[in-house]
Each structure stands twice: as C-alpha cells, then as structure tokens.
C-alpha cells in the first residue's frame with residue numbers, strides 16, 4: 001500500500017509525498033514549505049502545484065528541519081524563497097557541504113545556499129514554534145503548532161520509530177533527550193519527514209516509541 005501523493009492535514013497544511021526517497025514536503029498557507037525533498041521528482045511536484053493553482057515562484061519561505069539532502073535538495077527550485085534552518089545545521093548549506101548533507105548519496109549537485117534566518121530554540125516561524133531536537137543531526141528541529149497540537153517532526157521521529165543516529169553529526173544520547181522532551185508535550189498529529197502521518201493521539205505514539213527504544217538498550 002503506497003502513501004497518497006497529497007494529503008490535506010487541515011486548513012493550513014497539505015502534505016506532499018513524492019517518493020520514498022524524498023522527504024515529505026509540507027505546504028503551509030500556499031506560500032511556505034517545510035522541507036523540499038531531493039528535487040529529483042519535481043516534475044511530479046510541478047503537476048501537483050499546478051492542480052492547486054500554485055507556481056514554484058509563489059513559495060516565499062522554506063523551513064528545513066535539518067541539513068540532509070533529501071530535505072534540502074529541492075530548495076533551489078523555489079527562486080523567491082528564503083531559507084530558514086537551525087543555526088547548528090546552517091553552515092552545511094552555506095558551505096555547500098555535500099559530505100555532511102549526504103548529497104553525493106542522492107547524486108545531488110550541492111552548491112552553497114543562502115540562509116536567510118538561522119533558527120534557535122523557541123523561535124517562532126510562520127505561526128510554528130521551533131523546538132531544537134538534536135540527535136539525527138546537531139541542528140534538527142521540530143515545528144510545533146501548540147494551538148492545534150500538530151508536530152512537524154522532520155527525521156527526529158516517525159510514525160513507527162526514531163530517526164537514525166549513525167550519520168555524521170548524529171547522537172543517540174541526544175535523540176533520547178529530544179524524545180524525552182517531546183513526550184512531555186500534548187500532541188495530536190505528527191507530521192514526519194518520511195512515511196505516514198499520525199493523525200491522532202500523537203503523544204501516545206511518542207510514549208510507545210520511547211518504550212520500544214528503551215527496550216532496545
């Protein structure tokens with residue numbers, strides 16, 4: 001069973017799943033995206049946008065949940081978009097570091113990118129709160145809508161587990177602390193960087209994942 005290409009989450013957020021290789025792309029308010037995939041499947045994205053009467057040029061802001069190519073590779077297609085990423089992952093984009101971003105793994109041609117705003121814990125971006133949740137990478141973030149209790153979780157947490165910590169900059173200890181922290185929040189929906197969204201009782205899902213991570217140790 002494959003994931004739907006387009007899933008409407010609520011009045012603001014639409015989830016786009018281009019392929020299993022690409023990160024999920026979350027379109028917010030028609031002018032902002034969270035993560036941009038590898039860019040390899042943008043013919044498909046172009047068609048999806050067209051159906052929504054949108055153009056790539058309509059996108060004014062990109063928030064990247066972290067520095068990996070499967071989340072930032074499409075950034076360059078949005079010519080009018082300003083890039084927002086946590087300060088601890090931003091230098092990888094600014095330097096065009098294809099080693100740390102894993103661009104070479106996707107045959108991506110990484111060039112330096114201009115970062116408009118370096119995010120910190122507690123910042124507010126487009127109505128979402130920045131939670132610094134290191135572990136998958138040093139500057140991994142989740143974005144939290146505390147009103148609707150929606151967590152955009154990047155590769156920190158998925159519907160069925162946590163992100164890998166064996167890539168450069170990863171830390172098992174950090175991701176456990178990040179999980180611990182997320183488990184204290186009241187969360188309804190989880191919108192992860194890959195795979196199915198969690199559409200209800202997100203906080204229970206996180207507690208279950210914490211339990212299974214603890215058992216593995």
Ligand SMILES: [Zn+2]
Nearest residue numbers: 023070155193
């Ligand atoms: Zn990813």
Ligand SMILES: [Zn+2]
Nearest residue numbers: 066068136155
């Ligand atoms: Zn990643």
